[in-house]
Amino acid sequence: MAIRKKYLLLLLILVPPLMTSSAKTLNQYLPKAVNGWVTVGEDHYYNPETLFDYINGGAELFISYDFEQVISRTYKKSGQPDITVEIFDMIKAKNAFGVFTHARESVDSIFGQGSQTFEGAILFWKDRYYISIVSDEETGDSKKAQVAMAKKIDKAIKQTGMLPEILDWIPESLLVPESIFYFHHYVWLNAFYYISDENLLNITDKTDAVLAKYGEPEKRYYLLIIQYPDNNLAGDAYKNFAEQYAPEIKTHPVVKLEDGKWIACKVDHDLFVCVFNAHEEKNAGTLLKTVLEKHSSSGE
Amino acid sequence: MKKKPITRRQLLKNTALASVGGFLYLNFPGSKHIAKASGLNIRSNYPGEKTRVVLIRDKDLLTDFNKPDQVKIQSMLDQAVVTLTGVSNHTEAWKKLIKPEDIVGIKSNNWRSLPTPPELEIAIKQCVSRSGVPEKNISVRDGGIIEDPIFMDGTALINVRPMRTHAWSGVGSLLKNYIMFTNNRPALHPDSCADLAKLWKLPNVEGKTRLNILVMLNPLFHGVGRNHFNKEFTWEYKGLIVGYDPVAVDSIGVRIIQAKRKAFFGEDRPLNPPAKHIFLADTRHNIGTADAEKIELVKKGWMEDSLI
Numbered sequence: 001m002a003i004r005k006k007y008l009l010l011l012l013i014l015v016p017p018l019m020t021s022s023a024k025t026l027n028q029y030l031p032k033a034v035n036g037w038v039t040v041g042e043d044h045y046y047n048p049e050t051l052f053d054y055i056n057g058g059a060e061l062f063i064s065y066d067f068e069q070v071i072s073r074t075y076k077k078s079g080q081p082d083i084t085v086e087i088f089d090m091i092k093a094k095n096a097f098g099v100f101t102h103a104r105e106s107v108d109s110i111f112g113q114g115s116q117t118f119e120g121a122i123l124f125w126k127d128r129y130y131i132s133i134v135s136d137e138e139t140g141d142s143k144k145a146q147v148a149m150a151k152k153i154d155k156a157i158k159q160t161g162m163l164p165e166i167l168d169w170i171p172e173s174l175l176v177p178e179s180i181f182y183f184h185h186y187v188w189l190n191a192f193y194y195i196s197d198e199n200l201l202n203i204t205d206k207t208d209a210v211l212a213k214y215g216e217p218e219k220r221y222y223l224l225i226i227q228y229p230d231n232n233l234a235g236d237a238y239k240n241f242a243e244q245y246a247p248e249i250k251t252h253p254v255v256k257l258e259d260g261k262w263i264a265c266k267v268d269h270d271l272f273v274c275v276f277n278a279h280e281e282k283n284a285g286t287l288l289k290t291v292l293e294k295h296s297s298s299g300e
Numbered sequence: 301m302k303k304k305p306i307t308r309r310q311l312l313k314n315t316a317l318a319s320v321g322g323f324l325y326l327n328f329p330g331s332k333h334i335a336k337a338s339g340l341n342i343r344s345n346y347p348g349e350k351t352r353v354v355l356i357r358d359k360d361l362l363t364d365f366n367k368p369d370q371v372k373i374q375s376m377l378d379q380a381v382v383t384l385t386g387v388s389n390h391t392e393a394w395k396k397l398i399k400p401e402d403i404v405g406i407k408s409n410n411w412r413s414l415p416t417p418p419e420l421e422i423a424i425k426q427c428v429s430r431s432g433v434p435e436k437n438i439s440v441r442d443g444g445i446i447e448d449p450i451f452m453d454g455t456a457l458i459n460v461r462p463m464r465t466h467a468w469s470g471v472g473s474l475l476k477n478y479i480m481f482t483n484n485r486p487a488l489h490p491d492s493c494a495d496l497a498k499l500w501k502l503p504n505v506e507g508k509t510r511l512n513i514l515v516m517l518n519p520l521f522h523g524v525g526r527n528h529f530n531k532e533f534t535w536e537y538k539g540l541i542v543g544y545d546p547v548a549v550d551s552i553g554v555r556i557i558q559a560k561r562k563a564f565f566g567e568d569r570p571l572n573p574p575a576k577h578i579f580l581a582d583t584r585h586n587i588g589t590a591d592a593e594k595i596e597l598v599k600k601g602w603m604e605d606s607l608i
Contacts, residue, residue: 052486057411058528060468060489086526102572103524118530132526136413187468187492191572194325197494197579198305217567245309258312 026071026087029129029156035145037075037083044072061102062088062130064185065095066205075149081120081135081142085149088130093161094208098182100125107178111150113160122150127161166208166227168298169271171290174283179213193222193276200244201226201272202237214287221261221278223287228270238267241274254285264288271295306579320591324554324579325570350596351548351589354380357516357539359602365531366417366462366518368538374423376601380542381427381511383598391430397510400432403454406440409461409477413529414520416442416461420540424458424513445480452504459546460513463553464520467528469493470575473553474512474546475587481505492573497581500546514541514553521560522569535560538602547581547588548595552608554578555592559607 032039044054047069051059054072062070068089075083090096093113100114103123108115112126120138124131131153133146164182181191184207186199192211203209209226228234246263248255254264264284265274273291278284304310311318311325356376361368378390385393398404406424408416421440428438439450446452459474466472469492478499479485488496499505517540522533537556543549554575561569582590589595599606 055526056485057469057472058467058526060492062526088526116524118524119532121525121530123525134525134527187573190325190570190574192570193568194308194570194574196305196307197325197574197576200305200307220567244305245307257309 026069026089029087029153030071030073030085031149031152031156034075034148034152035077035141037077037080037145037149039073040076041074046070046072062090062099064183064187065098066091067095075145077141077145080139080145081137083133083135083142083145083149085134085153086132087153088132090128090130093125093128094164094182096125096128096130096161097163098184099130101181101183104178104180111154112157115150122146124150124154125161126154126157127159129157164208164210166210166225169225169273169291169294170210170212170223171287171294173290174214176213176215179211181211183209183211189224195224195276196245201241202228202233207233215279215283219279221283221287222276223291224272224274224276225291226272228272231269234267234270234272238265238272241265241272253288254281256281266292268292268295319593320582320589321579322592324551324576324590325574350594351543351545352384352596352598353541353543353545353548353552354383354598354600355539355541355552355606355608356380356383356600357537357602357606359538359604361538362517362536365534366414368417368419368517370419370422373417373419374426376540377420377423377427377513377542379600380513380540383600384511384542384544390427394427394431398428398431398433398456402428402431402433402456403437403450404428404433404439404456404458405445405448405451405454406438406458406460407445407451407477407480408440408442409472410442411462411464411472413527414462414464414518414534416515417517420460420513420515424460428458442480446483451481455508456510457505457508458511458513459509460515462515462517462519463541463557465523465528465533465557465571467523468573469496469577470571470573471550471554471557471578473550473575473578474514475500475550475577475581478502478505491576493577494580495585496577497547497585497587500581500587501585509546510544512543512546512549514549516541516553516556519553519557519560521557521564533564539606545588547578547590550575550578550581551590551592552595552597556607563607 046054048063068091070086070088072086103116112124115124120135122133133149135142184205186203206229212223214221242250249265253266256262262278262281262284275284275287358372361372363369381393382390385396387393439448461477464472475496481502516537518534520534524530541549541552578590581587
């Protein structure tokens with residue numbers, strides 16, 4: 001008990017300064033005023049325990065990507081819509097990229113390492129940060145202010161982050177570039193194409209997974225790559241997938257399913273690769289083979 | 301025994317399962333398509349009656365975003381209830397649903413970006429009053445219902461909220477609208493809110509819901525950013541979906557949302573994550589039916605681009 005008390009005391013001494021330090025880090029990326037929009041009130045900070053209070057219903061998305069903290073600041077200008085800016089600290093660049101891939105409809109790097117502009121909103125990621133600049137309504141002036149804010153924040157964050165290594169195995173031929181979707185929580189497995197309601201591929205926060213679309217919209221097929229911490233885990237996942245989904249792949253990696261579409265799956269060391277929904281056997285087989293070749297040639 | 305996952309492969313192989321889950325997971329429009337795709341026969345007979353769901357739309361309903369004309373929304377609601385109950389006029393229809401001695405909680409939704417329109421709340425409240433319920437025995441609210449004796453000790457609930465996609469549960473619709481009946485909301489978050497139907501078995505909820513109204517005036521069919529809201533991803537559907545069974549109503553709403561996503565994006569774009577809680581409300585919790593073949597969808601009014 002005495003030891004526990006000692007640790008508690010230590011935590012009380014250490015934690016507040018650490019929180020202040022982190023808060024200051026996020027604070028420094030935000031401008032004080034832009035194009036007449038000025039800060040009103042205090043900044044707000046939320047962590048994984050309090051994020052639900054802030055964005056109930058949307059918090060889980062960020063938490064599924066190891067979210068640590070967010071700063072929220074509102075800017076006001078008379079006669080114009082409020083603009084709320086948030087910087088989410090996602091700990092690692094790959095997590096910031098992953099959250100960003102949820103909203104990506106086109107390849108655009110106007111701000112940060114990837115950005116997306118909608119009516120009343122600019123979203124982008126840079127290094128370990130995911131940035132959201134949003135107003136309820138959009139005017140010509142508010143859009144210009146949002147653009148100016150995005151530029152300032154982009155400039156203030158000096159570092160760039162590394163993309164997840166798993167993206168290296170994605171073949172470019174026939175790829176829909178904006179479709180690349182990175183995740184490490186099984187809930188996102190069905191993002192493009194329903195596969196299963198359970199975590200039959202044992203995706204955890206220790207695995208990296210990516211989905212990508214290929215081909216024309218009317219003949220879309222999907223690539224899934226999962227990188228496991230070790231070969232045994234990859235092998236176990238493959239075995240479970242084969243048993244639950246397509247036992248035929250154990251004897252032949254390219255199989256035609258009941259809907260007339262082709263599936264192609266293999267495990268290679270720590271990598272599980274599967275192509276879904278191919279309209280032609282050749283497409284499924286070629287894409288699978290290309291991923292495995294890229295992986296092999298990397299020396300993994 | 302470990303339960304088997306519901307996989308695409310299983311849905312393709314198993315017509316019976318596919319008729320429940322096919323359109324929720326695979327964007328299949330109905331079982332005929334499934335039967336054709338899988339080469340299996342269509343099931344044709346079920347014991348018991350189908351559950352009735354009413355879709356009603358009015359092309360001149362909206363005066364602004366999510367703002368209906370008061371007279372028109374009242375008329376739509378009355379027509380929907382008449383059709384649902386099968387009686388001759390709206391006064392009798394509402395009397396069938398609500399008795400003068402009832403204590404009625406109207407569970408609304410005040411999500412900032414897309415709330416239940418006040419005009420519809422007023423219309424429902426007027427209908428309840430017409431049934432003879434005194435003002436003091438009616439409450440309309442979203443937050444704070446567990447401190448409201450009308451909701452906690454009342455005899456009847458009316459569930460009303462807009463349809464929208466949701467970042468974690470696939471959609472926010474009728475089943476999810478009762479989440480305010482618990483203080484422990486995070487307990488329902490695991491596995492993308494798979495077991496939201498448990499809410500409907502809470503002692504203050506079970507058996508009390510007389511009517512479910514899914515608001516489809518400007519549904520949100522896709523979400524982006526931390527708000528999960530952008531007007532770019534709403535459209536003027538100008539409708540209400542009304543029924544006794546929240547699972548059936550929600551499943552009809554999901555079909556429309558999926559059809560809109562396909563039309564907008566030019567390809568199948570499944571809900572992410574899938575709205576599995578609706579499927580499980582049927583198959584695991586037996587709250588209602590998500591089976592397209594067990595739902596009688598009655599369409600009223602303007603049906604251009606109804607997507608169903």
